[in-house]
Amino acid sequence: MLIQIFAFLLVGILAGTITGLIPGIHVNLIGIFIVSLSASLLSSITPIYLVVFIASMAIAHTFIDFIPSIFLGCPDTDTELSILPGHELLKKGQGYQAIILTCYGSLAAIFILILISFPSILIISKIKNFIPLLIPGLLILVLFFLISLENKKLSALFVLLLTGFLGILILNPNEILGKSIELTQPLFPLLTGLFGSSMLVLSIKNKTQIPKQKITKPKIKILKPTLGAVIASPLCSFLPGLGSGQAAIIGNTISKTDKKGFLVLLGATNTLVMGFSFISLYIISKTRTGAAIAIQEIIGTLSWKILILILMVVLISGIISFFLTTFLAKFFSQKITKIDYTTLSIITLIFLGIIVFLVSGFLGLVILIASTFTGIYCISLKVKRTNMMGCLLIPTIIFYLI
Numbered sequence: 001m002l003i004q005i006f007a008f009l010l011v012g013i014l015a016g017t018i019t020g021l022i023p024g025i026h027v028n029l030i031g032i033f034i035v036s037l038s039a040s041l042l043s044s045i046t047p048i049y050l051v052v053f054i055a056s057m058a059i060a061h062t063f064i065d066f067i068p069s070i071f072l073g074c075p076d077t078d079t080e081l082s083i084l085p086g087h088e089l090l091k092k093g094q095g096y097q098a099i100i101l102t103c104y105g106s107l108a109a110i111f112i113l114i115l116i117s118f119p120s121i122l123i124i125s126k127i128k129n130f131i132p133l134l135i136p137g138l139l140i141l142v143l144f145f146l147i148s149l150e151n152k153k154l155s156a157l158f159v160l161l162l163t164g165f166l167g168i169l170i171l172n173p174n175e176i177l178g179k180s181i182e183l184t185q186p187l188f189p190l191l192t193g194l195f196g197s198s199m200l201v202l203s204i205k206n207k208t209q210i211p212k213q214k215i216t217k218p219k220i221k222i223l224k225p226t227l228g229a230v231i232a233s234p235l236c237s238f239l240p241g242l243g244s245g246q247a248a249i250i251g252n253t254i255s256k257t258d259k260k261g262f263l264v265l266l267g268a269t270n271t272l273v274m275g276f277s278f279i280s281l282y283i284i285s286k287t288r289t290g291a292a293i294a295i296q297e298i299i300g301t302l303s304w305k306i307l308i309l310i311l312m313v314v315l316i317s318g319i320i321s322f323f324l325t326t327f328l329a330k331f332f333s334q335k336i337t338k339i340d341y342t343t344l345s346i347i348t349l350i351f352l353g354i355i356v357f358l359v360s361g362f363l364g365l366v367i368l369i370a371s372t373f374t375g376i377y378c379i380s381l382k383v384k385r386t387n388m389m390g391c392l393l394i395p396t397i398i399f400y401l402i
Helices: 002-021 027-038 047-064 066-071 080-091 095-127 131-148 153-171 173-177 187-206 223-238 244-255 259-284 290-299 304-338 341-380 385-401
Strands: none
Touching: 002 027, 002 047, 002 066, 002 304, 027 047, 027 290, 047 066, 047 095, 047 259, 047 290, 047 304, 066 080, 066 095, 066 304, 080 095, 080 259, 095 223, 095 259, 095 304, 131 153, 131 385, 153 187, 153 341, 153 385, 187 341, 187 385, 223 244, 223 259, 259 290, 259 304, 341 385
């Protein structure tokens, strides 16, 4: 049995590497695919092996998905903030360092998760009944908090409201338009447009040139960034509409790190939020990630034995993913300057459009175009791009208040 578990763990890491490197191919899509086949083609496979596969894939993804986010400007739903400091370092020839910083943050998060998982279970089990009552108030506080960080507060508020309206329209088209509209994975074209293709269009317009990348290890300060991640990640793991990006903003305010420290913090929160989603599934049977949803569909309620197995899988796959990511970061750093970045951006933009069409159909393409132009306009207002997460925060607040 141990051999089979380790084999599925390795295959999961391979799958997480693929989902991490290819923009638009997300863990959620693979999870849905596995769930749909678990009752047919995969029915002969013991469910626990599928759980190991999904958990290891999800953790590997949290390490590797910073590579396309930083090198190509194609963020996952949890790495959109890495574009800002990551691209700055990339243009200085320090793209390798940017990825290594997130990688060390993710590795630190793995060990922290193991250490605090069971104390967290004890604490959260005592307050879990109050969490739904606190959600809308806490999300409103997050909105005010995001605005308070800006010099141009009115512009920040406008971006929050504009993207919030876009989010409401896209996530609830039937109620807004009064028509029956079927849209698969609406978040995919929405977030891809706001945070990914908008950056690609600007890169093409500005004819961005990538300098030769230095393969040097950065000076890494772990303590302050991971402290902020530990405080903020559990909160965002239980609040809908908040992901690792928002956890990083909250954590950065607590720990006050510089740009490189922020990348460490973002790597840590990305992995911690994923890890805590498995813990929240065990404690309150609620899911915050597609991977946790897939595990719930396959195995139902988690027992403490399965949770321990998942945590062991998280530990092993995290360590392997760390070394794999450092290797891939070096490889892409050496190759990126040999490719015309404008051409690469155009190819990536076309590829994203194709993936959106395959996943979300023609309406998804319309959303991608609308959210891309919205993202470009919001960027032109020169406020933090985190304010564009109003597309998730505001619809979630309205949902809980109504």
